[in-house]
Amino acid sequence: MTAPLHETSAGDATATVDGAPDAPGTPDNSGASGRAIEGRSPWKIAWTRLKRDKLALAGAFVVIFLILVAIFAPVIVGLLGHPPDEFHEDQIDPLFGTPIGSWGGVNGDFLFGVEPVNGRDVFSRIVYGARISLLVAFLAAVFAVFLGTVLGVVAGYFGGWIDAALSRIMDVMLAFPQLLFTIALVSVLPNELLGLDGSGVRIAALVVVIGFFGWPYVGRIVRGQTLSLRNREYVEAAQSLGAGRLYILRRELLPNLIAPIMVYATLMIPTNILTEAALSFLGAGVKPPTASWGQMLSTAITTYEADPLFMVIPGLAIFITVLAFNLFGDGVRDALDPKGSR
Amino acid sequence: MEPLLKVTGLQKHFPIRKGLLQRQTGAVKAVDGLDFEVYPGETLGVVGESGCGKSTMGRLITRLLEPTGGKIEFQGTDVSHLGVSAMRPLRRDVQMIFQDPYGSLNPRHTVGTIVSAPFRLQGVEPEGGVKKEVQRLLGLVGLNPEHYNRYPHEFSGGQRQRIGIARALALKPKLVVADEPVSALDVSIQAQVVNLLDDLQEELGLTYVFIAHDLSVVRHVSDRIAVMYLGKIVELADRKSLYESPMHPYTRALMSAVPVPDPRRRGVKSERILLKGDVPSPIAPPAGCRFHTRCWKATDLCKTQEPPLLELRPGQRVACHHPENAEGVTVPGARESVEVTITKAPEETKAAAPAEAAEPAKTAEPAKTAEPEAGAAAEENASGE
Numbered sequence: 001m002t003a004p005l006h007e008t009s010a011g012d013a014t015a016t017v018d019g020a021p022d023a024p025g026t027p028d029n030s031g032a033s034g035r036a037i038e039g040r041s042p043w044k045i046a047w048t049r050l051k052r053d054k055l056a057l058a059g060a061f062v063v064i065f066l067i068l069v070a071i072f073a074p075v076i077v078g079l080l081g082h083p084p085d086e087f088h089e090d091q092i093d094p095l096f097g098t099p100i101g102s103w104g105g106v107n108g109d110f111l112f113g114v115e116p117v118n119g120r121d122v123f124s125r126i127v128y129g130a131r132i133s134l135l136v137a138f139l140a141a142v143f144a145v146f147l148g149t150v151l152g153v154v155a156g157y158f159g160g161w162i163d164a165a166l167s168r169i170m171d172v173m174l175a176f177p178q179l180l181f182t183i184a185l186v187s188v189l190p191n192e193l194l195g196l197d198g199s200g201v202r203i204a205a206l207v208v209v210i211g212f213f214g215w216p217y218v219g220r221i222v223r224g225q226t227l228s229l230r231n232r233e234y235v236e237a238a239q240s241l242g243a244g245r246l247y248i249l250r251r252e253l254l255p256n257l258i259a260p261i262m263v264y265a266t267l268m269i270p271t272n273i274l275t276e277a278a279l280s281f282l283g284a285g286v287k288p289p290t291a292s293w294g295q296m297l298s299t300a301i302t303t304y305e306a307d308p309l310f311m312v313i314p315g316l317a318i319f320i321t322v323l324a325f326n327l328f329g330d331g332v333r334d335a336l337d338p339k340g341s342r
Numbered sequence: 343m344e345p346l347l348k349v350t351g352l353q354k355h356f357p358i359r360k361g362l363l364q365r366q367t368g369a370v371k372a373v374d375g376l377d378f379e380v381y382p383g384e385t386l387g388v389v390g391e392s393g394c395g396k397s398t399m400g401r402l403i404t405r406l407l408e409p410t411g412g413k414i415e416f417q418g419t420d421v422s423h424l425g426v427s428a429m430r431p432l433r434r435d436v437q438m439i440f441q442d443p444y445g446s447l448n449p450r451h452t453v454g455t456i457v458s459a460p461f462r463l464q465g466v467e468p469e470g471g472v473k474k475e476v477q478r479l480l481g482l483v484g485l486n487p488e489h490y491n492r493y494p495h496e497f498s499g500g501q502r503q504r505i506g507i508a509r510a511l512a513l514k515p516k517l518v519v520a521d522e523p524v525s526a527l528d529v530s531i532q533a534q535v536v537n538l539l540d541d542l543q544e545e546l547g548l549t550y551v552f553i554a555h556d557l558s559v560v561r562h563v564s565d566r567i568a569v570m571y572l573g574k575i576v577e578l579a580d581r582k583s584l585y586e587s588p589m590h591p592y593t594r595a596l597m598s599a600v601p602v603p604d605p606r607r608r609g610v611k612s613e614r615i616l617l618k619g620d621v622p623s624p625i626a627p628p629a630g631c632r633f634h635t636r637c638w639k640a641t642d643l644c645k646t647q648e649p650p651l652l653e654l655r656p657g658q659r660v661a662c663h664h665p666e667n668a669e670g671v672t673v674p675g676a677r678e679s680v681e682v683t684i685t686k687a688p689e690e691t692k693a694a695a696p697a698e699a700a701e702p703a704k705t706a707e708p709a710k711t712a713e714p715e716a717g718a719a720a721e722e723n724a725s726g727e
Contacts, residue, residue: 041493042450161364233446237509240404240438241463242430255450 046259046335056331062324070130077124084124084291092117098306115296116303116310125291126317132285132292133321136206137272143211145265148218153257155219156226157249167223170216178213179278185209186284202286210275218264225260229253259336266329270322277318293318345379346417346517346549347403352376353411354398358625371624372398374573375412377651380517385543385550387564387581389557389596391621395573396553397441400521403551404438405429416517434464437515439539441522443502447494453480453505454490460512479508484538500531504538511542519551524559532556536563557600561585566657569593572632573624575651579658587667589660592617592633594667631663639664 050056069076077084092098098116113122155166182205189205229235230253238252279285280294288295293314300311353376355369373395380386390396401407403414405421414422421432440446447456457476461468468475477487483504494502503523510518520539524532536559542548554560560567567584569577569592577590588594595615617636622628628635634644643663651661 040496041452042495164364232448233440233442234448236401236406237438237440237446237506238459238463239406240433240436241460241509241513242426242433243459243463244426247463251451252448256448 042259050331050335053331053334055327056334059324059327059329059331062320063328066130066321066324067134069127070134073127073131076127077121080123082121082124084120084128085289087118087120098303113307113309113313115299116307122296122310122313125296126293126313128291129293129296129314129317130321132203132280132290133273133276133318136203136210136276137269139207140210140214140272140276141265141268143207144214144268145218145261147211147215149222149257149261151215152219152222153226153249153253156223157230157245157253159227163223166219170219173213173216176213178209178275179282181213182206182209182279183282183284186279206276206279206285210272214268214272217268218261221260221264222257225257226253229256263329263333263336266325266332270325270329273318273322273325343381344418346382347380347551348415349376349378349403349412350415351412352399352402352409352414354395354402354407355410368625371573371627373402373409374624374627376570376573376575378568378575378578380549380551382516382549383543383547384565385552385563387560387567388551388553388570389555389560389567390570392555393621393624394570395624396555396570397521399570400438400519400551400553403517404436404519405433406438430464434466434513435516437510437513437518439503439506439510439518439520439523442526443499443506444494444526446506447502449494451493452490453485453492453494453497456494456505457508457512460509464513466513475512476508479512480505482511482542483508498531499527500535503527503531503535507535507538507542511546511548514546515548517549517551519553521553522555523552525554525556532559539563557596569596572621572627574632574661575659576633576662577658577660578651579655579660583655583658589654589658589665589667590633590662591637591639591664591666631661 092114114120115122115125151166151170155163186202186205189201230248235248235252238248243251276285276292277294277297280292281298283295283298285294286292296314297311297318300307300314304311352373353371354373355371357366358368358370359365360367376399378386388396388399398407402409405414405424409422412422413420416432416436419432421429424432451459454473454476457479458472460466461472461475473490477490480487480489485501485504485508489497494505497505503526507523523539524535527535539550539552540563543550550563552560552563561581564581566578566580568575569584569590571592577584577588577593579589584593585597588597595617598615615638619636622632622635628645629648630646631637631640631644631649634640637644641664647663649661649663651659653659654665
């Protein structure tokens, strides 16, 4: 909503600065100010537009907050919680196995209460869970964007049988039952692989699987964009100056592909978070001692009647994270909208 | 004079592929046999309806496309099938101005980057540095040299077109192919850009191939004009002859469609020729003369025999069996030269004769002035061609 408003104001600014639009004798507007005329790049315009989008900014703040939480998890837990794998049986009612006290044992010492049965600190596990969620989601998005961009550009730019083959592969990938495949794959994964320990192997597997099933979405978008961009007259202009294919790809096409790729990447991260949570929920995620939001949800199922808060907290964590990323991603999309950047 | 550019039998057929195996099932004959020359310092205008192959022709002579057949010679060098790297040094001499001022400039590059791209790609270091030269070029096309760091979206359509012109002129080309350079602009801006192109031609000694569908623009800039129809040149003549005594019926129809910007002449009966039907598909162009499906003078001869492009008057080449404005000696001369080439089908020529007899009555009177020259033309036709 803020974007169109801004657009008109940007238009006005351009009109006034450009002053005499086509008068052959030009310099009448530069002399007055005396300073060099600095162009506003499409990126700068997108940035000013993003800065005016309140919702996107709120999303961005939450995203940055979450990233900081993930990075400084040990510090935060050291200050405000207990080690995530420490059992606190004194907080558990020995008869029912539920936390002592109301609201799942929330008190000044245990900010989000404790886990039923073993009494682990929920706050610490949420904080450490953010690490897994964000790490897997980011790395998978990077993997998917890289594969999708390379293969999409190749398909779109070279066309012909290369395009036909890659497009069919994308179709197959999109039709593939990702969840079933991942569950099956994880169950046959060895405990140690390439020098990674158990949970490291799982994380790597999650990244590769989520990223690998995510690239066709990026690939399709990039392919379509490349197809439409490669017939633009500025590509022909570069050709008529003697530019080779690599130059055109690098200098003319890629700069115009970055915006849609960025938009898709930011919108892909929340999907990846959800996928990771779903896989962990189903037991195909990280291995149990390591905390993860999806896994906490699945543990909470058995005790949700006695201790509903233990289910609500990881659920809220997922919800807030996904919402924040989506709001931010939408804002980025609106800011970079090619129609607006004209 | 040696032509700067010589095109013979130029063809471009775009294959139509279908099915899983991408078998070729047909071809769009966008350009189907063009012959013309461009001489140094002149402006050759190319006009025709949308889809007649004008732009394809422009992209062929700048070798953005590879011709399917025929030959393109630039300064005597055959460039028809040169690869990207072999073509690179020659690209300095042939440049292009594009139609769409919004599509021809990369929105992610500054004006400085866009106009300096020719130097970077050709590895040329201009005197005084790239930046200085780019600013000189911006000044040359009437832009503020201080706008070096600006982005295309900060300019109006006319200004963008000037940026495109600056880029095309950066390497001091000999031949500039302008593909509808003003048709996307407002009329007032059109005049400015056309005049700029004119001035630059004088200043830098440029040669233009000016593609357009606006007849008044073409008339303003061109020395000679080629009229295209369905991938062929139907008439190629100097400006005066073409506008005053067009010989091909299609040219005449085009000329009659030019609006007269004079309110006092509004009531005057103008002979507007309305062509019936649509342009046939270039996938399956009509046999014989391609214009026969819409021509009011078409005879059986036109349906079977393709008329060659012949010089019926000095400097006026026409591809028609029944040319207009060709009363007197010219017609028999032309007829003979046509008949020589078609001895195969004599009965058709006879069938065509009566239709031709009725013709002078139908022919409109414009430009009787052409007649005196026509007599001289007849002799040339007998010997020449």
